[in-house]
Amino acid sequence: MDDIDHEILTILEANARTPVADIARQVRLSAAPVSRRIERLERSGVIKRYVTIVDRGLSGQLDAFTEIRLSGAMDTAELSDIIRKVPEVRQFFTIAGDPDALVRIRVSDVDHLQRVVNTMRRTGKVTGTKTLIVMHSWDRDAGDVS
CATH class of the missing domain: 3.30.70.920 (Lrp/AsnC effector binding domain/regulation of amino acid metabolism (RAM) domain)
Incomplete structure (x- = not known):
């Protein structure tokens, strides 16, 4: 994992529904490599699941x-x-x-x-x-x- 992966995780932790295009803009990459990084983080188990926080x-x-x-x-x-x-x-x-x-x-x-x-x-x-x-x-x- 590098600094960009950590940035992506921080963004997803704040809001797991953030569109890949928005994440890409924030980490200064195009959408395709960001999408591949997210898929890799999911496959490797770093991202275990996505949850909804209910009031x-x-x-x-x-x-x-x-x-x-x-x-x-x-x-x-x-x-x-x-x-x-x-x-x-x-x-x-x-x-x-x-x-x-x-x-x-x-x-x-x-x-x-x-x-x-x-x-x-x-x-x-x-x-x-x-x-x-x-x-x-x-x-x-x-x-x-x-």
Whole structure:
């Protein structure tokens, strides 16, 4: 990857729908080589996918983070297998210290959130949880998102 590839990535991170012609103009190349560079970045896995950032406040959805503490007999790979089966979990992080893991959950309302947390607790491997509801969020790349 060279400086132009990095410039292209910066532009796409700000807005993945930026037309190739606009990117080409910004990086001072023609559209064809920029298109080839983007395709190469996709094939090599540098660009994994394109996403839409939704304003959760307007969509009627709720985000929350739940800290998870595990029983001593469970490893994080086992927890990962359990968590992957919960469709409301958007991200899963194992972390150093206490707690053992952190999950980001997206649900329709607080009652739905309670059901999801209870599902994780019922595994018998989770010894404790602490849930934090997102009131407002800001993303460096997306700006205010809720």
